[in-house]
Amino acid sequence: MRIVLNVDRKMIGGIGMDWQVVRYDTLDSTNLEAKRKIQQQIVAQTESSLHGMVIVAETQTGGKGRLGRHWESKAGTGLWFTVILKPNVPIEQASFYSFAVAVSVAEAIREVYALPVTLKWPNDVLLSGKKLCGILLELIPHTQTVYELIIGIGVNVNQQLTDFPAELQEKATSIVLELKREQKVDAHLLFTSILAHLQKNCLLLETQGFAAIRAKWKAWSCIIGREVLVLEQGKVSYTGIVDDLAMDGTLLVRTSDGIRSVIAGDISLRTVDGGYTF
Numbered sequence: 001m002r003i004v005l006n007v008d009r010k011m012i013g014g015i016g017m018d019w020q021v022v023r024y025d026t027l028d029s030t031n032l033e034a035k036r037k038i039q040q041q042i043v044a045q046t047e048s049s050l051h052g053m054v055i056v057a058e059t060q061t062g063g064k065g066r067l068g069r070h071w072e073s074k075a076g077t078g079l080w081f082t083v084i085l086k087p088n089v090p091i092e093q094a095s096f097y098s099f100a101v102a103v104s105v106a107e108a109i110r111e112v113y114a115l116p117v118t119l120k121w122p123n124d125v126l127l128s129g130k131k132l133c134g135i136l137l138e139l140i141p142h143t144q145t146v147y148e149l150i151i152g153i154g155v156n157v158n159q160q161l162t163d164f165p166a167e168l169q170e171k172a173t174s175i176v177l178e179l180k181r182e183q184k185v186d187a188h189l190l191f192t193s194i195l196a197h198l199q200k201n202c203l204l205l206e207t208q209g210f211a212a213i214r215a216k217w218k219a220w221s222c223i224i225g226r227e228v229l230v231l232e233q234g235k236v237s238y239t240g241i242v243d244d245l246a247m248d249g250t251l252l253v254r255t256s257d258g259i260r261s262v263i264a265g266d267i268s269l270r271t272v273d274g275g276y277t278f
């Protein structure tokens with residue numbers, strides 16, 4: 001059952017985007033709810049835009065990452081939300097938002113909690129080498145040039161280690177775990193800070209192109225110069241050293257056969273014991 005707790009229209013940040021925050025107690029997934037809302041608008045043929053709508057759930061029963069992978073989103077432990085945007089950037093460049101979102105989450109966490117988060121391609125936010133936040137971008141095309149972006153963001157905030165299922169305890173972390181606190185922190189400040197940084201970075205992307213976001217992403221990346229294993233379609237493909245983030249958002253990896261560019265896939269970092277992380 002879905003319960004709308006409150007609809008709250010307010011300005012967050014200073015450059016004029018009017019976020020419309022819609023809160024739910026339980027959802028299957030905030031991205032799915034965003035898709036249903038977009039579908040309803042298409043069927044009703046209404047002109048009003050969903051641009052700036054933020055769908056928040058206290059818990060998700062079927063949260064998903066890329067490739068349909070399960071995203072653990074227990075009640076009261078994190079921020080689980082989706083932002084709908086109608087971007088003013090050519091559709092071929094929509095993937096740049098993926099980096100803008102990761103940078104925004106990193107800026108917010110550094111600002112609110114002063115924690116040294118790092119970024120892993122394409123859009124994971126890590127702390128102590130473990131995953132703190134997952135981002136899932138989906139694109140809904142309306143015409144060849146007009147589209148909407150569904151940006152799912154999951155940030156682990158209040159989990160203690162035992163709140164994570166056993167298989168995640170090695171590779172996931174949360175804000176309170178990193179702050180070494182036993183009490184819960186108030187996630188609202190982080191939520192508003194993410195939206196404010198997102199607003200600023202979307203404007204940066206629209207006005208200055210990818211260069212400024214790319215520079216910020218690279219400054220906090222934990223993979224440039226590191227040895228990685230590249231997995232394509234879930235299978236080990238090759239190893240190499242990360243050379244750079246290209247101007248088109250692909251990852252350039254130096255291999256024994258020369259530079260290869262990773263368009264879609266997963267990266268595992270080589271660890272000191274010679275293995276690879278997730």
Ligand code: ADP
Binds near residue numbers: 071172
């Ligand atoms: P994204 O690109 O959105 O991060 P992934 O497919 O990488 O998507 O995320 C799903 C993977 O993340 C799962 O397979 C699981 O290993 C891990 N995972 C699931 N829930 C969490 C969570 N709450 N915190 C950290 N990692 C998680």
